[in-house]
Amino acid sequence: MTGVAVVGAAETTELGKIPHLSQMQLHADAALNAMADAGLTAKDIDGIATAGERPTDLAYYLGITPTWVDGTSVGGCSFMLHVRHAVAAIASGQCTTVLITHGESGRSGVGRSGFPRAPASLAGQFEVPFGPMGPPTMFTLPVLRYMKDYGMTHEQLAMVAVVQREWASMNPRASFQEEITVDDVLNSKMIAYPFHLLECCLVTDGGGALILTKADRAADFPQPPVHILGTGESVETPMISQMDDLTSSRAFKVAGSFAMRDAGISHAEVDHLMVYDAFAHLPIYGLEDLGFCKKGEAADFIWEQNTAPGGCLPMNTNGGGLSYMHSGMYGMYALQESVRQIRGTAPAQVKDANVSLCLGVGGMFGASGCIVFGKEPK
Amino acid sequence: MDKPTRSLPQPTPETQHFWEGTQAEQLLLQRCTQCTHTYFPPRPFCPSCSSRSVEVYAASGRATLASYVINQRPHPAFDGPYAIALVDLEEGPRMMTNIVECAQTPEALQLDMPLEVRFEQVSEDIKLPLFAPAKIAPAKIAPAGESK
Numbered sequence A: 001m002t003g004v005a006v007v008g009a010a011e012t013t014e015l016g017k018i019p020h021l022s023q024m025q026l027h028a029d030a031a032l033n034a035m036a037d038a039g040l041t042a043k044d045i046d047g048i049a050t051a052g053e054r055p056t057d058l059a060y061y062l063g064i065t066p067t068w069v070d071g072t073s074v075g076g077c078s079f080m081l082h083v084r085h086a087v088a089a090i091a092s093g094q095c096t097t098v099l100i101t102h103g104e105s106g107r108s109g110v111g112r113s114g115f116p117r118a119p120a121s122l123a124g125q126f127e128v129p130f131g132p133m134g135p136p137t138m139f140t141l142p143v144l145r146y147m148k149d150y151g152m153t154h155e156q157l158a159m160v161a162v163v164q165r166e167w168a169s170m171n172p173r174a175s176f177q178e179e180i181t182v183d184d185v186l187n188s189k190m191i192a193y194p195f196h197l198l199e200c201c202l203v204t205d206g207g208g209a210l211i212l213t214k215a216d217r218a219a220d221f222p223q224p225p226v227h228i229l230g231t232g233e234s235v236e237t238p239m240i241s242q243m244d245d246l247t248s249s250r251a252f253k254v255a256g257s258f259a260m261r262d263a264g265i266s267h268a269e270v271d272h273l274m275v276y277d278a279f280a281h282l283p284i285y286g287l288e289d290l291g292f293c294k295k296g297e298a299a300d301f302i303w304e305q306n307t308a309p310g311g312c313l314p315m316n317t318n319g320g321g322l323s324y325m326h327s328g329m330y331g332m333y334a335l336q337e338s339v340r341q342i343r344g345t346a347p348a349q350v351k352d353a354n355v356s357l358c359l360g361v362g363g364m365f366g367a368s369g370c371i372v373f374g375k376e377p378k
Numbered sequence B: 001m002d003k004p005t006r007s008l009p010q011p012t013p014e015t016q017h018f019w020e021g022t023q024a025e026q027l028l029l030q031r032c033t034q035c036t037h038t039y040f041p042p043r044p045f046c047p048s049c050s051s052r053s054v055e056v057y058a059a060s061g062r063a064t065l066a067s068y069v070i071n072q073r074p075h076p077a078f079d080g081p082y083a084i085a086l087v088d089l090e091e092g093p094r095m096m097t098n099i100v101e102c103a104q105t106p107e108a109l110q111l112d113m114p115l116e117v118r119f120e121q122v123s124e125d126i127k128l129p130l131f132a133p134a135k136i137a138p139a140k141i142a143p144a145g146e147s148k
């Protein structure tokens, strides 16, 4: 255990299409909701972490005078890294109460800063000239290799989206709730072979925020604490072409194994799993790199409904980036779902969810952060 | 000749030799003289052992197809769907590229198929290394270290 707990957690009031709010206000809306959840105001916050916007801008906008600041920005899992850094900062006395925010006008593009790749960067020189057009044509690049090496079929890849839609059908805030079949997925528009539309994440607007403090203060807050049992982080490469192994994420392995060791838990103790799913192959890589499945077996594991409602390892229970929402930096929503499951307040609540593991990805297999949450401090 | 609508690489002092190499139709790699590790993309030190003692040499230009996607969305530099490919060079490093002289279909693009480098002029200063299906079976090709 880390001695630190989540005492406030919330998403933006709305999710989906929010053209009437700027990206900065999405951060603020989520932050205000999280402060209300914790019974705090900006005056109680002395640590701030964010990505997508600068922590300076956000602290000023919200009226926070921090003694600790973290602007780590490694893509969609930045918030996992913020949680990890906040745990260390709180434990060492650099601050007492940390606010972590995310907001992204991913769909409406209101007040959004872009992510240009400079022509002189390594990716700008050795990837961009060959015509990749964003994540659907880059994050997906390793998958044919995985399919050939491990015999995964197109149907199995499609099943990832089908199972996650099952979860989304139980979630009134999910963008897509209507159940789908493998055929529906395979008949959806081809985006970048072998990926169909329904195997790619949504593009939506939204935000979320977390508030962390020392677990021994948790009794002072209205919500039951969600203990942070262990954390891990790593980075690999800014270029998908340069992954060590096209069938595995080194950052997943490093971050995941560190977090589990840090938490002192075994795989059998994990009741609930979140694996950042920007595309349908990510849960397959995540299950294997975390060690829940042997290499080459995760697609069968999902096909056999082990991660579906009623299965032995409920995964991506909000519907995931494929069906719930995906603003661009989805990691915050995965963390929010882990917190809801441990609190017992999730729309598709898993019975006896005492330990939840949340694995994030950043860039395109560029970075990873992993957080293990628990109902008890352990 | 490609349409002038690709994003063009902007060489840095550390990558200049690579782009001068492609202009001369050579695919240049770097190798550590301490630990013999061959690596890509270019940098003036070895990412395996941190030695600054490295040398540049010409790769064979032979590779195999490691993975790809076929992008269906229109791109101004390509006519219709096109493959963005990862190829494993004979010398070890992997690089992103496009596959030319080949239909852009799953049937034509078979993983592990042998490929050989082509150089395509995309601006006055830049030739991009692209790859085509190998014309000769890999075993019968001349020894490594030569370029065309």
Ligand SMILES: [Zn+2]
Pocket: B032, B033, B034, B035, B036, B037, B046, B047, B048, B049, B050, B051
């Ligand atoms: Zn070396």
